[in-house]
Amino acid sequence: MLSIKNLQVSVDEKPILKGLNLEVKAGEIHAIMGPNGSGKSTLAHVLSGREGYRVDAGSAHYKGLDLLEMAPEIRAREGMFLAFQYPIEIPGVNNTSFLKKALNEVRKHRGEEELDAIDFLSLIKKQMNLVEMKEDLLKRPVNQGFSGGEKKRNEILQMAVLNPTLAILDETDSGLDIDALRIVAGGVNKLRTPENAFVIITHYQRLLDYIVPDFVHVLSDGQIIKSGTKELAYELEERGYDWLLEDSEKV
Amino acid sequence: MIKENNKMTRDNDKNIAMSDDQQTIQNITDQDYKYGFVTDIEMEAFPKGLDENIVRMISAKKKEPEFMTEWRLKAYRHWRKQKEPKWPKLKYSEVDYEDLYYYAAPKKEAPKSLDEVDPELLATFEKLGVPLEERELLAGVAVDAVIDSVSVATTFKGKLGELGIIFCPISEAIQEHPELVKKYLGTVVPYTDNFYATLNSAVFSDGSFVYIPPGVRCPMELSSYFRINASKTGQFERTLIVADKGSYVSYLEGCTAPMRDENQLHAAVVELIALDDAEIKYSTVQNWYAGNKEGVGGIFNFVTKRGLCAGNNSKISWTQVETGSAITWKYPSCVLKGDKSVGEFYSVALTNNYQQADTGTKMIHLGKNTRSLIISKGISAGKSNNTYRGLVKVNKKAENARNYSQCDSLLIGDQCGAHTYPYLEIENPSAQVEHEATTSKVSEDQIFYLNQRGISTEDAVGMIVSGYAREVFQQLPMEFAVEAQALMSVSLEGSVG
């Protein structure tokens, strides 16, 4: 579903991703861990088409499409979803209207009929339960004045409504209390099907107790220096990254 | 709930791919004026230019009583002595007032019902998305449509008549209700007021007249669509709305214009009068041709709008959404004469390309315990200039006057300008006046966030702008709010890369 080969990306002439390779197949959950500043968010942004990054080499294909050639909204309509590390506030724009617009863009793209307000509201009510979100957040402007945890839940609600094929969650667990963490993880698990895939960026093994990954990758200085199964996450939790860095330097 | 959704979504499905370069929010529109077509209705025009004879001819043509002819002539003579004002923030080529036609009207006689309306005109309204018959049926809006200078369609007259409400072309009011016109015309905007208002007083062609009798709540939104049509015809509408004691009326004014390559002058005057306990809500959506992307052509819009809260506890509220015109010069104002009277001004002014807008309000506090509220949202894109100019004046005798002003500017790109000039003249120490101002930019983060949810850049900007201006849109009647947002989106098309 997602195939990244030798991806090299720089920002303002500064190389950030330095030859990154990653293969994600349908039905899989991949966790990406790694020290601060190693390039995890950069990867998520480049994959979803944010401006300001220069691709120096390599390729990224999604469902066989050349991802890097596509406008960000087309990637989204093709089923790519990014849960932002820092969700953006859009003052005055009603959360429900925003979500309805987003969903209808995706549906239009797929040749499906747009949902009217009534159908949409019943859908959203259902998905709200999934993330146990307070209803009044729907009536408020997008993310405006939301607490950190509320913003993250709102991201997951959007994911639940848009039902993406490939979802990238950038530190969705940061800033969540234990209950919220469980709820968000539960949401992901319920959305999981053999047809979709998740890339979960996190610093904490804790989340992986709830969402069990098929693979764990360590991103360091713009490269994946180690891949393994969920046991790797435990090891990282215990030993940190230093031993890995030393190992990779020896190689 | 559906209404709320309608407000925020737009069925504009253009997918504009992001340009390779990083100037997401810079490029300039290539969008042609969507409503740029000309209605093919025969026009009857007087010779070009202006003298006493033309003024007399206009008055005679309209079979006006003597007092009107005299009033017009006084205005004309006063105008001859005036110089066109020069405004610091507006730049434009001078208008040649001798090269304009001062009167134009469709040749055919005014019809009595929609069936008699020129099918061409109905088709025009259709193209504008304003089908009269639908409005009539669905929205319960009484429409007094003005094409150029003479009203050609009036509906719901009977229903309003039963309540004693008068809603008709002002030319008709002058003939049939001369006592009302004589009593109120020029009492809020005297013919000596300013260059454009003086010119209007001399040559005004038509417009609307509304009178709401004491204690009557007008059961529907009154609406009038103006449209500049005859080439080189200065437009001089005159509107007079009187809300008698304890009455209420909401009036909507909206317009679009066909494309023209020569500047067209528009100098309208609107006078509102609210007596004791009366309330007038006046809403405008203005989308006249703004000129092409090089800044050529477009309407010059010099409008004088003023409301007089004559009675105690009266209230006048202006709401405007300004997206069109090459130049807009407009300060809907309130004179708060009655004790405890209230004035409100809600404005969204959007400029793009080379448009210039100098707009704002004046709140003149004369009575005791008077209150005013100003919410102004400027949006500048392209190379445009958007100026807010507001005056809050509290007279010596206006005890306990209160004003709150919020003037925000939103910039799209970095080649446009936003300017705010709040003037205060406070002569009474008991006044409480608060002013807040912010300037913000549409951020790339916001656009990317919406892109990542499948929303095109153009729609994203539309959403962000609508969100920013929400406080004002909320003041508009529902149907109008939808229309206003659509017009804004049209105006912003292509303003981002």
Ligand SMILES: Nc1ncnc2c1ncn2[C@@H]1O[C@H](COP(=O)(O)OP(=O)(O)OP(=O)(O)O)[C@@H](O)[C@H]1O
């Ligand atoms: N616009 C930018 N200009 C300059 N440097 C940037 C820019 N964006 C990212 N970087 C740099 O790229 C590196 C990788 O940043 P990134 O946000 O991808 O890290 P991360 O792995 O997500 O870190 P964290 O765990 O703290 O979220 C950092 O050193 C960061 O400072």
Ligand SMILES: [Mg+2]
């Ligand atoms: Mg990060």
